[in-house]
Amino acid sequence: MSNSSSGNVGIVIVSHSAKIAEGAADMVRQMVGNAVPLAWTGGDPEGGLGTNVAGILEAIEIAWSPAGVAILVDLGGAETNSEMAVEMLTEDRRARVVVCNAPVVEGAVIAATESSGGSSLTAVQRSAEEFYA
Amino acid sequence: MSLNREVREKLVRALAVSMIEHADELTSLDQAIGDGDHGLNMKRGFEAVLATLPALADKPMPEMLKAIGMTLVMKVGGASGPLVGTFFMELGKALPEEPTRADLVAATDKAIDAVKARGRSEAGQKTLLDVLVPVQAIFAAGGDAAAIAAEAAEAAERTTPMLAIRGRASFLGERSIGHMDPGSRSASLLIGAAVATLEFEAGL
Numbered sequence: 001m002s003n004s005s006s007g008n009v010g011i012v013i014v015s016h017s018a019k020i021a022e023g024a025a026d027m028v029r030q031m032v033g034n035a036v037p038l039a040w041t042g043g044d045p046e047g048g049l050g051t052n053v054a055g056i057l058e059a060i061e062i063a064w065s066p067a068g069v070a071i072l073v074d075l076g077g078a079e080t081n082s083e084m085a086v087e088m089l090t091e092d093r094r095a096r097v098v099v100c101n102a103p104v105v106e107g108a109v110i111a112a113t114e115s116s117g118g119s120s121l122t123a124v125q126r127s128a129e130e131f132y133a
Numbered sequence: 134m135s136l137n138r139e140v141r142e143k144l145v146r147a148l149a150v151s152m153i154e155h156a157d158e159l160t161s162l163d164q165a166i167g168d169g170d171h172g173l174n175m176k177r178g179f180e181a182v183l184a185t186l187p188a189l190a191d192k193p194m195p196e197m198l199k200a201i202g203m204t205l206v207m208k209v210g211g212a213s214g215p216l217v218g219t220f221f222m223e224l225g226k227a228l229p230e231e232p233t234r235a236d237l238v239a240a241t242d243k244a245i246d247a248v249k250a251r252g253r254s255e256a257g258q259k260t261l262l263d264v265l266v267p268v269q270a271i272f273a274a275g276g277d278a279a280a281i282a283a284e285a286a287e288a289a290e291r292t293t294p295m296l297a298i299r300g301r302a303s304f305l306g307e308r309s310i311g312h313m314d315p316g317s318r319s320a321s322l323l324i325g326a327a328v329a330t331l332e333f334e335a336g337l
Binding site for chain 2: 016044045046048049050051052053054075076077080081083084
């Protein structure tokens with residue numbers, strides 16, 4: 001998990017591995033300090049490799065910002081579980097959360113850097129997704 | 134079709150037992166072409182569902198199905214949680230409390246569409262949809278429980294020579310050919326368990 005608060009777009013990192021998620025979050029923090037709300041989650045409901053909806057919902061809550069939240073994911077299940085979590089949010093929040101089609105580590109760092117300059121959710125997502133463009 | 138409390142509880146137990154008893158088989162299928170956790174994940178999800186009995190079966194059928202779906206979404210992990218969970222939740226949303234067979238066919242159609250949307254997938258990509266779609270065709274055409282169960286088993290077998298296009302197995306490319314899709318196998322087991330219970334108890 002992680003912390004911080006500001007009006008900037010929040011970043012959530014979702015990996016099958018808690019270590020990867022935490023490590024990616026460390027790299028983000030090194031880049032942007034506490035300028036960006038940030039949270040990470042990884043592992044299945046029992047702590048093995050995998051992802052879980054409850055953990056993702058919790059991470060969205062921690063990284064919540066009125067400007068929205070960008071989620072960075074690794075493999076398929078992380079994406080499917082993240083999309084499920086987004087659908088379970090209240091309607092007003094749902095419209096302000098995006099799952100980025102981007103590599104998890106590079107995407108998180110570039111998204112956070114974009115966010116730290118006060119960019120919109122759309123701009124943050126676009127920056128992250130340029131890796132696959 | 135009568136879906137009284139006793140039938141509902143038997144249905145839940147049959148579904149759960151089918152996943153718990155086949156957990157090792159599903160895991161070994163998934164070790165071949167996935168990340169090797171499918172059996173464990175489905176077992177964990179259905180053990181969590183079992184833990185909500187007997188209160189779960191007190192709910193009317195639509196509410197019970199939605200509750201099963203939500204438990205699976207939260208407990209299974211992996212991509213299967215949202216996919217199988219979505220199927221149960223949408224089935225519950227679309228089903229009246231005392232469904233006719235036609236109601237069940239219509240609700241299953243909606244649930245399958247929701248799985249397609251959730252996975253952004255169609256039949257032919259070596260996923261559980263390769264069982265759900267052909268089985269639904271038999272069900273909608275009036276097939277009896279034996280015909281539905283037989284098609285479920287055969288449809289899972291038919292995924293063996295398929296090339297995976299969605300999911301973790303798609304990373305393997307042509308090496309995914311020659312292995313049965315674990316999600317198709319679990320779907321066929323769940324369908325087999327459901328129709329066996331409903332045929333016996335409710336006259337499917």
